[in-house]
Each structure stands twice: as structure tokens, then as C-alpha cells.
Amino acid sequence: MTASDVTNRGRKIVIKTADEILLMHEANLIVAETLSMLQNVVEAGITTWELDNLAEKLCLTRKAKPAFKGYRGFPGSLCVSVNEEVVHGIPSRKKKLKKGDIISIDFGVLFKGYYGDSAITLPVGKVAHRVEELLSATQKGLEKGIEQAVVGNRVGDISKAVQGYVEGNGFSVVKQFVGHGIGTELHEAPEIPNFYQGERTVRLLPGMVLAIEPMVNMGTHKVKVLRDGWTVITNDKKPSAHFEHSIAVTEHGPLILSSREK
Ligand code: MG
Numbered sequence: 001m002t003a004s005d006v007t008n009r010g011r012k013i014v015i016k017t018a019d020e021i022l023l024m025h026e027a028n029l030i031v032a033e034t035l036s037m038l039q040n041v042v043e044a045g046i047t048t049w050e051l052d053n054l055a056e057k058l059c060l061t062r063k064a065k066p067a068f069k070g071y072r073g074f075p076g077s078l079c080v081s082v083n084e085e086v087v088h089g090i091p092s093r094k095k096k097l098k099k100g101d102i103i104s105i106d107f108g109v110l111f112k113g114y115y116g117d118s119a120i121t122l123p124v125g126k127v128a129h130r131v132e133e134l135l136s137a138t139q140k141g142l143e144k145g146i147e148q149a150v151v152g153n154r155v156g157d158i159s160k161a162v163q164g165y166v167e168g169n170g171f172s173v174v175k176q177f178v179g180h181g182i183g184t185e186l187h188e189a190p191e192i193p194n195f196y197q198g199e200r201t202v203r204l205l206p207g208m209v210l211a212i213e214p215m216v217n218m219g220t221h222k223v224k225v226l227r228d229g230w231t232v233i234t235n236d237k238k239p240s241a242h243f244e245h246s247i248a249v250t251e252h253g254p255l256i257l258s259s260r261e262k
Pocket residue numbers: 106107108117118119213244
């Protein structure tokens with residue numbers, strides 16, 4: 001069996017070459033640049049529609065295609081999820097941000113045939129202390145997961161690290177949605193759950209590129225989809241945060257392709 005023959009739930013896990021990882025880095029740097037730009041403009045009074053337009057414009061300037069627009073009919077370039085919205089919120093002229101809100105922004109691009117995918121949650125002005133802790137636990141949970149993305153470990157090591165950190169801080173991980181492999185498809189095998197699924201998960205190999213994305217709730221882990229067919233909200237309407245990076249598993253450790261650090 002060669003590395004490229006590894007499968008997960010019957011789906012082939014595509015191993016990327018070094019050149020492909022370089023292209024995926026380019027795609028993800030456009031995503032990172034866009035999220036950094038949005039971080040600078042998020043403030044009370046701006047609508048999620050305006051954020052969507054700004055992201056799309058920058059993305060097109062970089063000759064990349066917004067990946068989510070039109071994906072299974074999704075109408076926006078960004079997924080913008082405010083407060084109790086977990087993921088897949090639709091940009092809207094009617095949705096104006098207020099002080100004390102949090103907004104999760106998920107963005108993806110297609111560039112030279114490869115996808116990039118990353119997400120951040122931002123506070124709008126000052127937010128409640130426990131909400132600050134929610135954001136920091138989600139971001140740190142992602143970091144803990146990424147640390148486990150090393151050759152020889154299993155997907156389950158990533159899941160366990162994320163879940164352990166998040167639950168250790170008194171928050172819950174969403175189980176209905178998971179991270180994923182990424183490459184010439186936005187969603188590839190394997191799935192990357194943020195919760196423990198038993199020992200027999202996929203062994204990590206060099207050249208796997210994974211989107212690790214904890215969705216973390218203040219209260220119950222349970223979520224539901226609104227009647228718009230997209231927006232996922234928490235069952236108890238308590239806030240939720242979402243951080244995501246696309247990373248490559250390499251012989252030298254995890255490489256964060258969508259890093260916003262210079
Ligand atoms: Mg994403």
C-alpha cells in the first residue's frame with residue numbers, strides 16, 4: 001500500500017507533493033490576508049454584507065475565486081456567524097454588528113486549482129469576560145490540535161487535544177460539524193472531528209493537508225440549522241466561536257499554511 005492509497009470511510013486521502021503544498025500556501029496566504037484585513041475593519045455599525053464585499057474585492061484583486069460563493073448554492077463569499085450562530089451564517093445588509101457581539105468569519109479561496117480555508121472569531125469592541133475566555137479557549141484548542149498534526153500520530157490525537165483543552169476550560173465542542181482534508185477539493189478525506197472517536201483513526205502521513213476547525217460553544221454542544229437552510233445556531237442560544245487553519249503534515253512538523261503572522 002502506498003501513501004496515496006490511504007482511505008478514510010471509503011474516500012481516498014490525497015497526499016500532496018511539495019509543489020502542491022507551495023500552491024496551497026499561496027492560496028491560504030490570500031485567505032490569511034483577507035481575514036487580517038477584515039480584523040481591521042470589524043467594528044460596531046458595519047454590516048456583514050459590507051464585510052463580504054470587502055473580502056470578495058480583495059480576493060478578486062489577488063486573482064483568486066471565493067470558494068464558498070455558489071458552493072451548494074451558498075450566496076456569500078464569507079460565512080459570517082454572530083453570537084449564537086456557530087457556522088455558515090449568510091452575509092446580510094440587515095445584520096449590523098453591535099458592541100459586545102462576537103463574529104466568526106470563515107473564508108476560503110480557490111487559487112491555481114487549490115483551496116485555502118481559514119476562520120477566526122473576533123470581538124466587536126469590549127465583550128463579556130467569559131466570552132473573551134471562549135474565544136481564547138477556541139484559538140488555543142486549535143493550537144493544541146495543530147501541535148498533534150505530526151507524522152505517526154493519528155487524526156484522533158488532534159481530536160483529543162482539541163477536546164481536552166476546550167472541555168478543560170468548561171466549554172463544549174460541536175460534534176455535528178468537523179474539519180476536513182483539503183486540496184483540489186474544498187472538502188476532502190479525512191474528516192477531522194474535534195472530539196474523541198476511538199483509537200482506530202487515520203494515521204498521519206507527510207503530505208496530508210488538513211483544515212482543523214474547532215467550533216466551541218459556551219453552553220450545550222447541541223446545534224441546529226435555521227430555516228434559511230444554512231445558519232447553524234446553538235440550541236441554547238449561548239455564544240459560539242470558531243477558529244480554523246489549513247495545515248500541512250510534514251517531516252519537519254505541522255506547517256500552518258493560513259498563518260496570519262508575518
Ligand atoms: Mg472554513
